Amino acid sequence: MSETQPFVSNLQEIRRRAREHLEEGALTENYEGDVATTLKLLNDALATEIVCVLRYTSNSIAAVGIHSEAVKDEFAEHAREEQEHALRLAERINQLGGHANFNPEGLMERSSSQFVEGQTLVDMIRENLVAERIAIETYRDLVRFFAERDPTTRRLLEDILAKEEEHANDMHDLLVAHQGRPMLNN
Template sequence: MPDIEKDKVIAVLNQILESELAGVVRYTHHSFLVFGFGRIPIVSWLRQQADESLLHAHQAGEWITTLGEYPSLGIGALLDSHTTDITTILRESLTAEDVALGLYRDLLALVKDRSVALEEYARQMIAVEEMHAGEVDKMLRKPGTVGTSGERGAAH
């Protein structure tokens, strides 16, 4: 089994760490901006996502120190669209989660057949993030439709 290219792996892990930390801030911020009848379950869902992003940040940071390197103190990009519209909030989340998913895919490409543990970690995170994106997509669909939110018009 060839060795991992540590510098490249660390660079991606640091980007993952920063992007997950941005997720903690983004979900927490959005959780303050939910008003109306659906407030209670949506606030609680957003705060669960913040907790999950923090857990993912911990996992990435632990991998960085496991590999003997120094974790970044930076944070990923944060956009403030000043919206209280749930659809916009969810779409922004989906875009940000897509970025994170891309980073986990980059990690998988770097560690595949080189480190069983890192490969397991990357695959597990890809599965978790894909299921998360699927869940958000369902929340973005109009009740009564089945097609994914990207396939509007394919509704039955």
């Protein structure tokens, strides 16, 4: 039985390490990202998504006017999708052993998008388009940052980025439909 000994002890070592690292969840020793930085970036993205959920939800309730029904529906759909992004980011933070920060305190400091409600339908659409453009820039930067450091996080962010591009496109189309041409200062 002695020839199996190295294998057995190796297996025991693997089990021991697996137990030891159980609390670290999906975090393995070959994780190449700096975990603290990853968690900070993901929590900032989570804050951005929460602000987007709040803004779109507020808009979906507040939108009024003769052409508002379709726009309300679009806002509500975006709110649901931003919430899905928030949940996926929170799950990833959790997987990496972090704490997903849903605390409203400091939310605006962590978020890269703003909460501007807009007074008219066109204002709302324009503010959302601005917010989506900021989100797209932020996610592009994050995708570049994670690159090969953490491919799982990168893929999640790429997925969200694709959705934000759709959102920006939706807002752009609505702006054109309601205003004739996009009027953006930034």
